Each structure stands twice: as structure tokens, then as C-alpha cells.
Amino acid sequence: MSEIAWGLASDKTAIVLAVALIIMTVLSAGPLHPIDNLINNAPRPFWQEARMALILGPDTVASRFVALPVLGVTCVQLAYWNRSWRPIILGAVGPFGMVCLVASMKLLFTRSHPRTGDPAFFSDAGVSFPSGHGANAILIYGLVLFLIIRYRAARPHIVRRLAYCIVGIAVLQAMVSVYLHFHWFTDLMAGMIAGGLALVLTIRLDRMIPEGRTVYWWPWYGRNLWKSEDRNGEDAEVWAERG
Template sequence: MTDAVSARMKQRLAGAVEVLGRHGLLLLTLAAGLIPALLLALAAGGVYEAVVEEDGVAGLDQPVLDAAITLRSPGVDTAVTWLTNLGGTIGLPVLAAAAVLALCRWQRSWTPLILTASAAAGSLLLTVAGKALVGRSRPPLSDAVPPYEHSASFPSGHSLNSLVVIGTLAYLLVLYLNTRRSRFLTVLAGAVFVLAIGLSRVYLGHHWLTDVLVAWILGLAWLAILITVHQLLHARRLRSLPAG
């Protein structure tokens, strides 16, 4: 992280400590990250329960897929397939690697690499564990656009991984950028990309809507935990720096 960013963060930390005290700031940081993560985990459990019992929000799965099928055309199918590949096992790592390399060179720090790698590892673990636990079948191949996929459906790996990785990169950029406009545009661009990847999975018939919804919820929960840990570690490092 650059000296300017560190100085700005240290100034903010000093102000927060003055108002809340060190223990108060610690508790507030924990609450700000872990309470949303807990609520999101509960929401993910609700979606899982709906899928298992085939009621609630799961009742939207077939109607939404049917609606997506009516929107298809050869040209749109090709474009959406290219889009969804950006969130896949090749496209997303390539995009992330390029972004991380640029951030590391810009900030002269390994933090973007460490944080993004940690985020991706946790996201991959959630994806693999979720698919193994639920073992849900994907929509019928007759309703899908090739190339077909045959792994378990719940949660959507493209949706979960893209949210976590792009969310982490957006978080880092928000820390590094100096203007509110640039930060807003960063968050907006990341959100649009993640939304597009998730919806592409439903459009192509590769996932049910609830596969994508639970992926987004789990991704947000993991991202909240990751950011909380990073903020705590960063605050501790800034407190150890000499006043300047």
C-alpha cells in the first residue's frame, strides 16, 4: 500500500480510536463484518431449505428458466456464452491474475495477491463443498445451450467465484483510489459484471435461479469475513507505525 493510502488510513484510524477507544473500534469492526456474514449465512440456509423442500423461492426456478428460453437466439446465445466464460475456470483466473499483477506493481505490495488468493481459495472450497453436500442436478440438457456442463448444480461456481474475486479486487481499488466518483464507478462496474455472470448461467440453462442466488449470498458472506479480517490486520499494522 502506498504511503499516501497508509497515511490516510492511519489518520482515519486515529480519529476512530479517539471517539470509540481501541476496544470499541475492534468490536465495531467485528460487528460490521461478522453480523452481515451471519445474516447472509442464515439466508443461504433458507434458500437451501427451499431447494430441498421444493417450495418458497425454489418455485421460481422453472418459470424463470422458461422465460429465459423465450429470449434465446443464436446470436445472443453466442454472446452470452462468451460472457459466461469470463467467469469460468479459465476466464476468471486470467482476468484476476492480470488485475492482481497491475495492483501489485502499482502499490508495490503483495497484499493484492495474498488477499485475492485467499478469497479465491475460500470461494473454491465453498463451491466444491456445496456441490458435494447438495448434489443437485442441473436443468435438463434439452433446456440448456451447449457446451453442456455435468457437475452438480448447487451452488453456481461461476456466480460465487466471480462475486468473491471481483468483489475483492473492487474492495482493494476502493482502498487505493482517491475520489468518490472513481470508487463508485469501481463498485458499479464490479456489481454489473457479477450480476451479468450470474444471470448468464440461468439464461444458458446451466443453473437454476436458486443456484445463483445462494452463490451470491455465500459469496457476500465470505467477502464480509475476508474484508473484516483484512481491516483488523491492517488496523493493527497501522497502529504499530510511528506517528508522522
């Protein structure tokens, strides 16, 4: 366990993102208040006409109600194709770590809602900072893309298009959240950084832990569900390498 903790803590990209998250938190606590207020108080054209459509449409794209099912279907399909529980485990560990990080920061800083007009931290009631939707857009959809790349489930040109889609989802989510007064601008930036940090740590964890003999876990391939015999008499180590 100590080796895993050290491996996660020594990841250079994770360190950079952790420092960026700390810096963004410090800036959000005061120096960037003028920018938050400027964006929050900017005119909202077509407010009455577009508000409900945005709430029911684009704003839900990065919500957990939409993103998690996409991740779940991807993990189950890749697990079935590759005869391994690893995609499902990664699909559970990544979002869980992200939720823990974002929720702890929300409860710690208790930032007031944009509709109050006060971007201060440690308010009486508020959990605006950082944005969970911003973190979802990076972590959940980024994890989908990572799993597709890891298991070679799509051709390179499809992977590039999926990457562009993730960037588009993140930008769209930020614009919609700001427009609807759901989040301060710095909430969204911090949320995306937090999501990126959780994604990097999940990828690092995947690379540190060996595949293991998942043949002994997988019920439909490798070993017979009711007998201890290997399927078609093949050696379990061969199936373990595939799993």
C-alpha cells in the first residue's frame, strides 16, 4: 500500500495539477473575484427563451445522470470483450476518488452561490466551489477515452474525434453553467483541474497495479463457472495474460 501511495504522490503530472488546484483555490478566494463578478453580472441575452432549454439539455451532458451511464456501458463492454474486471474497477475507482475530492473541497470552502452576488468563501450556506459538473466533464469522459485507447477499442481517427468531443463538452458545460448562474467562473476552472487530477491518478494507479490472473474472477471465459477446469483445457496463465 505504501508503494502505491508513493507512486501516486510522485507522479509529475499529478503534482503539477495538484499545485495548479491549490493556486486556483487561492486565486478564487480573492484575487479573481473581479473576474468572477464581471462574468456573473454580464448581460444574459435570451434569458427567458433559452433558460429551460439549457437546463434540460446542454447542462445535463456533464451531469452524473448522463456521464456515469456512458462510462458504465463502456466499462462493461470492454470488460466483456477483454475478459477482465479491470475496466469496471477503474470505472468505479476514478469517479469515487473524484467525488471524494470535490465533495471535501465543497464542504471545506463553502462558497456562496453566484445568485447571491458574493463570491466569498466560508459563507453560511453554499457549496459552489469547485464545480462537480466541470470535474465530471474531464474525469468521467476522459476515463471513457482512456479506456478506449488502452484496450484499442477504436481507430486513431475516432479517438481524436472523441477527444475533440470531450473538449467541446467541457467548454459547453462551462459556458452554460456561467450563463445560468449555476457556478462562478473560477468554480468551473477549479472543477476541471480537480477532474484532471483524479483522472491522472486513476491512470497512474492502473499502470502501477499488474493485470493479475483475472481468469479466476471472470465467470464467462477462462474458467468454467461450475467447474475448476480451464476452458478448452487451455493453460490459465495464457488466459491471465489476455485478461
